Amino acid sequence: MEGSVEAVLEAEQAPRRKLSREARRGQLIEATIAVIAEKGYARMTLGEVAKRAGLSHGLANFHFESKEKLLAATLDHLSEEYRANWQGALARAGGHPADRLAALLEADFDPVICESDKLAAWVSFWGEAQSRPMYQDHCGSNDEEYQGIMTRTCADLIQLGGYGGQAERIARVLRVTVEGVWLDLMTMREPYALEEAKATVWACVAAFFPRHFGPEGRLRGA
Structure with a gap:
């Protein structure tokens, strides 16, 4: 009977330990994003991340073992968050x-x-030559999935609306326009407002699909 009670207590405590571990890893990943935004990819250290998260250096080492593993986990987090967001939309x-x-x-x-901070982290991962193999390993398949859906969506709109142009090329132009606007928001001395950033993208879309998009986005009734 005593063993059964101990087993129940152990089963009840296990999810708490698991949650605590996940929470600590989440703290360290969020701190990594903030440190990369402030100091850049190359200057980020486990010690700085642990300090930003309010945790010990030893705990950071326990969860991720090395800077490279923490960076890989951070990239996975950003990539999966991005994927879940556009899939939900x-x-x-x-x-x-x-x-x-x-x-x-x-x-x-x-x-x-x-x-x-997240935009700065993305820009750091894109810009550092040493991170490119890691980026391809952790984000390549998600990027291909996104680009494939964007291409098929453009192809469907071309066919439905009687537009010209190559769907794959249009999808690529739209993607690099968004990425360019993101870069603008991070690097310009006086970045424009978010609404202007979106308007820039809508102007690009409207150039390809003028009967369905205008300066403020999707044209209703079209």
Whole structure:
């Protein structure tokens, strides 16, 4: 009987330990994003991250063992958060390809995603030559999935709206426009407002699909 009680207590405590471990890892990942934003990819250290998270250096080592493993986990976190965000937006969109395209692009400016520290972290991962193999390993398949859906959505809108152009090329232009706007928001001395950032993207979309998009985004009734 005593063993059974101990087993029940052990079972009750296990989720708490698991949650605590996940919470600590989350703290360290969030701190990593903040440190990268402030100091850059190359100057980020486990010690600095632990200090920012309010945890000991030993605890940071326990959870991630090395700077490289922490960076990989941080990249996974950013990539999966980004993927979940655009997939959720797409699931809520209507069936019309213009609605789906608008949802994909709006998702890139969701405050959860388009946040200064996270943008800085993305730019750091893109810009550091040493991080490129890691980026491809951890984000390549997600990027390919996103680009494939964007391409198919553009192809559907081209067919439905009687537009010209190559869907794959248009999808690529839209993606690099968003990424360029993100970079602008991070590097310009006086960055423009988020609404202007979105308007820049809408201007690009409207150039390809003028009957469905305008300066403020999706044209209703089209």
